Amino acid sequence: MDTTATEFSFLDATEADVDALVALVQSAYRGDSSRAGWTTEADILEGQRTDPEGLLEIIKGRDTRMLTARRDGRIVACCQLEHRGSSAYFGMFAVDPAVQGGGLGRTVLEEAERQAGSDWGVTEMHMTVISVRDDLIAWYERRGYRRTGRMTPFPYGDDRFGVPQRDDLQFELLVKPLG
Incomplete structure (x- = not known):
């Protein structure tokens, strides 16, 4: 499926979007529904990927926002943006498994980078994977991100982030210069 930017509108999420966002993020990463796309974490993590409280914190935050991509009023992709001085953090990126592989993810990532640069004047985008x-x-490397080798531990024992199915999980920081 060809997904061009003209088919989508980009809007910041509101409190009214929380249930749809939880369902979208969960469907993109966990459980059998996530296996329809290529971003699934179902083989390494079970349980929830996010919760309403965490999303509300992002939506209401002073230096954070949830950017959504909508088609015909329905949220089909989202990402978290957080202003961190000269950089922005990109996280909670989810694309509906039914439309993955058609370019929407790349479009959302590019829009997030554009907005972070223009709205906050940041010079780098950071993310953890x-x-x-x-x-x-x-x-991500094909889109200009580089591995830093800087690792942080996975929050084992905190079910808010899922139930790990292996004992070697950690996050690596990826960085991309903007502008």
């Missing part, structure tokens, strides 16, 4: 997700890291 589970280090065993080689296919996902390679996708």
Whole structure:
């Protein structure tokens, strides 16, 4: 499916969007529905990927926002943006598994980078990716992100982030210069 930017509108999420966002993020990463797309974490993590409280914190935050891509009023993709001085953090990126592989993810990432640069004047985008997700890291590398080798531990024992199915999970920081 060809997904061009003209088919989508980009809007910041509101409190009214929380339930749809939880469902979207969950469907993109966990459970059987996530296997329809290529971003699934179902083999390495079970349980929830996010919760309403976490999303509300982002939506209401002073230096954070949830950018959504909508088609015909329905949220089909989202990402978290957080202003961190000279950089922005990009996270909670989710694309509906039914439309993955058609370019929407790349379009959302480019829009997030554009907005972070123009709205906050940041010079870098940062993100963390589970280090065993080689296919996902390679996708980001093709879009200009570089691996830093800087790792942070996975929050084992905190079910808000899922139930790990292996004991070697950690996050690697990826960075891309903007502008």
